[in-house]
Amino acid sequence: MGDFDDLLAANRDYAADFDMAGFDGVAHAGVAIVTCMDSRIAPLAMVGLHPGDAKIFRNPGGRVTPQAMEALVLGVHLLNVKRVLVIPHTRCAMASNTQEEIRDRIAASAGVDSSWQLYSVVTDQMAALEDDVHRVRAHPLIPDTVEVGGFLYDVDTGLLDQKF
Numbered sequence: 353m354g355d356f357d358d359l360l361a362a363n364r365d366y367a368a369d370f371d372m373a374g375f376d377g378v379a380h381a382g383v384a385i386v387t388c389m390d391s392r393i394a395p396l397a398m399v400g401l402h403p404g405d406a407k408i409f410r411n412p413g414g415r416v417t418p419q420a421m422e423a424l425v426l427g428v429h430l431l432n433v434k435r436v437l438v439i440p441h442t443r444c445a446m447a448s449n450t451q452e453e454i455r456d457r458i459a460a461s462a463g464v465d466s467s468w469q470l471y472s473v474v475t476d477q478m479a480a481l482e483d484d485v486h487r488v489r490a491h492p493l494i495p496d497t498v499e500v501g502g503f504l505y506d507v508d509t510g511l512l513d514q515k516f
C-alpha cells in the first residue's frame with residue numbers, strides 16, 4: 353500500500369470534475385488509432401480528439417498484431433469506427449534495435465536469461481507500415497467503406513505524415 357498514493361490522489365481530483373457518467377463506449381468521431389506505447393505520443397490530442405471520440409490500441413512499435421486486428425474488427429462493427437489510422441513513429445526503439453540488441457538490454461536489466469522473450473522489432477519501418485495498412489484493408493471483416501491510412505508520427509515536431 354502507498355506506492356500509488358500520488359496517482360490515486362490525482363484520480364480523485366480527476367473524478368471530482370468527471371462528466372462522462374453514463375457515456376457510451378462507441379467512437380464518437382468514428383476513429384480508431386493503432387500506435388506505439390511510446391510515452392511521447394498523445395494519440396487523441398495529436399489529432400484534435402477527446403475522450404469518447406476514438407478507439408486506441410497501443411503496443412511496442414504500433415503494429416497491427418492479431419490483437420490490434422481484433423480491436424479494429426470490434427471497432428468497425430460494434431463501435432462506430434469508420435476511419436483507421438496506423439501510426440508508428442520516429443526514433444522508435446522497436447525500429448532502431450535488433451532483436452538481439454533488445455534482448456541483451458532486457459537481459460542486462462533483468463539479470464536473468466531472457467532469450468525466450470520475443471520482441472516485435474522491425475528492420476524496415478515503412479515496409480512494416482505498408483504491410484500493416486494493406487492487411488487491415490484486405491481483412492475480410494473490414495469493409496471497403498472503412499478508410500485506412502498509414503502515418504509516421506514525428507516525436508520531435510508533433511507532426512503526422514501520411515505514407516499510405
Ligand SMILES: [Zn+2]
Nearest residue numbers: 388390413444
Ligand atoms: Zn515506439
